[in-house]
Amino acid sequence: MVRRIGPMAQLDPFIPADQCPRVRTSHHRRPVSAPAKTHYHFPMPDSLSESPVSNAPDWTVSELSGALKRTVEDSFGHVRVRGEISGYRGPHSSGHAYFSLKDTNARLDAVVWKGVFGRLKLRPEEGLEVVAIGRITTFPGKSSYQIVIEQLEFAGAGAIMAMLEERKNRLAAEGLFAPERKRRPPFLPRVIGVVTSPxxxxxxxxxxxxxDRFPRHVLVWPVRVQGDTCGGEVSAAIRGFNSLAPGGPIPRPDVLIVARGGGSLEDLLGFSEESVVRAVADSAIPLISAVGHETDVTLIDFAADLRAPTPTAAAxxxxxxRADLVAEVAQLHARLRACFARGIDRRRSDLRGLARLLPSADAVLAVPRQRLDMAGQRLPRALKANAGAHRLRLTRTEGRFGPHILTTALARRREGLAAITARLPRGLSATTAAHRLRLTGAETRLRLIAQSQRDRRERGRERLENLRTRLQRCQRQQALERGARLDGVAKLLTALSYKGVLARGYALVRDSAGAPVHAAAGIHAGDALEIEFRDGRVAVQATASAPDAPPSPSRPARKPAKARAAPLPDQPRQPTLFDS
Known part of the structure; x- marks a missing residue:
């Protein structure tokens, strides 16, 4: 919509040609300034003049909320607040964390922005007593105040112990400290992995x-044993040792030692992190915990297979x-030799006693020798009787076999063959007729199938012809509809083009950069201008500024124009006001 210039209207780039700023003139209109926040007293009717009129200003809700926000932020600034974390459910999907700080009598909403949450040394946990460092601000959307946390610290050793106790109970409930998970380290490991500071x-x-005890191959995985990265490096070292393949270029340790010297409760917190405890519980290699001195207790001690009071005790x-093993082996070797000698002597004595109880060879062979003599005497008579029995069986069998038996069997086989020969022509004729009948039926079915295929092909041809006719008709209809839509878009393009506005007597004023000029207040003496009419453009120069125009500020660097999307192919691009 084209608006004309009026005293209370904002200047529009579409200016009638007879109202364009002329060269060497100074009849620019005064810019309209924003109304000041001043309360005026208007005369009122007599019936209402008796009621008192208040001079207190009217606040909007946004103005009052903004004033309260500035007051709270200016009065408090950065504060340190001690309280217990409540309502923490982890980071939001946006990455921010929302929870509350409370004590016995009050509660304060808290928020940790996404960029600060990743840099926190102490991560929030439900029920943890902390000292929050940040700034107090308000949230107008809920008419509430909150603290924007920038740093978290433990609220003394009691808070650390409470946090460790809660974490210990939670991990113990998962079974990470169960005795059945613990394994016995090998008696004499070939390779020992040590996770400590080098x-x-x-x-x-x-x-x-x-x-001193028994020299072994030692692999050291260097880590920091104190600080924010201690827990992550220790858990990565334990998992790294477990990821070594047996028989690889780097030998896989048979036992791991996680060691550190004594220190304060805060110094040893890295060995009580949940990631370290889970890495120790998941370790397939037996692990010995040697963190701190005898009185120092960390959560890794509960998950490890063995706990050593000191690093030296872990070794x-x-x-x-080795010397004790050598002495014990020598003692066992001497005992083995003495035991072996005593065993041989005892078995030799037993063998001599048993040998005295054995009978002589003549006594043992007397009975078998007598039985052999008696069998030798009965053997000739038994051989003659056996030969006579076999001869009798052969004579009886000979009587059952003769030429007449073979002749009879041959005649019977000949008769069967003659009968089969007589049935053969009839069988062949019957088989031929059956095959001919099956062939005739198959031929009839093939004719029927071929006829149905021809009918189906004819129906398909007719259906294809109908589809082609419908397709041609649809193409013609679609071409007509698209032509009508194209005509409508062309008319809309002509109606919306600023060229049509210029054709009705208006002009477009641009500055030296080619940007449209929206107000006379923005023109200053000496500025180069360009006025575009329906039939061309004219370059002019302003000789004077608008009356009471504010001094021209230093123009900021013009932002580079965003790359315009290329028009779609086969579609004319609609000209805009900013096209030169």
Whole structure:
């Protein structure tokens, strides 16, 4: 819609040609300023003049909320608030975290923005007593105030112990500290993996103790044993040792030692993180925990297979004393030789006693020798009787076999063959007739199938012809509809083009950068302008500024124009006001 210039209307780039700013003139209109927040007293009727008129300003809800927000932020700024975390359910889908800080008498809403949440040294946990450092602000959407947390700290050793106790109970409920999960380390490991700092005294104590007791191949995975990254590095080291393949270029350890020297409760917090406990519980390699001194207790001690009071004691648990093993082996070898000698002597004595109880060879062979003599005496008579019996059976069998038996069998087979020969022509004729009948039926079915295929092909041809006719008719109808739509779009393009506005007597004023000028207040003396009419463009120069125009501020650097999307192919692009 085209608006004309009026005293109370905002200047529009579409200006009638007879009202365009002329060169060397100064009849620019005064810009309309925003009404000041001043209350005027208007005369009122007599019936209403008796009622008192209040001079207190009227606040909108947004103005009052903004004033309260500025007052709260200016009065408090950065604060340290101690309280217990309540209502924490983890980060929101947006990455921000929302919860509350409470004590026995009050509750304060808290929020941790996404960028700050990733940098927190202490992550929020339900029921944890902390000291929150941040700034107090208000949230006008709920008419409430809240603290925007920038840093979290433990509220003393009691809060740390409460947090560790809650984490211990929760992990114990999952069964991570169950005794049946613990395994016994090998008696003499070939490779020992140590997770500790490579520059501390702990690794030197472990290596010194191992060399004194039983030198073994030691692999050290260097980690930080204190600080924010301690828990992540220790859990990564444990999982890294477990990921080594047996027989690979780097030998897989048979036992792991996680060691650190003594320290305060805060220094040892990295070994009580949930990631470290879960890594120890999931470790397929037996693990010995040697964190701190005897009185220091961390959650890794409950999940480890063995707990050592000191790193030196962990090295003593990992390997036995080599000298003691050598002495014990020598003692066992001497006992084995003495036991073997005593066994041989006892068996030799038993063999001599049993040999005295055995009878002589003549006594043992007397009876078998007598039985052999008696069998030799009966053998000639038995052979003659056996030969006579076999001869009798052969004579009886000979009587049952003769030429007449073979002749009879041959005649019977000949008669059967003659009968089969007589039935053969009739069988062949019957078989031929049956096959001919089956062939005739198959031929009839093939004719019927061929006829049905021809009928189906004819029906398909007719259906295809109908579809082609319908397709041609649909194409013609669609072409007519698209032509009508194209005519409508062309008419709409002509109606919306600013060229039509220029054709009705209006003009378009641009500055030296080619941007449309919306108000006379923006024109200053010496500015180069360009006026576009229906039939061309004219370059002009302003000789004076608008009356009472504010001084021209330094023009900010013009932002680069966004790349315009290329018009679709086969569609004319609609000209806009900003096309030159």
């Amino acid at each position: 520059t501390g005294a702990v690794i030197r104590d472990i290596l010194h103790r191992l060399n 003593e648990m990992a390997v036995p004393v």
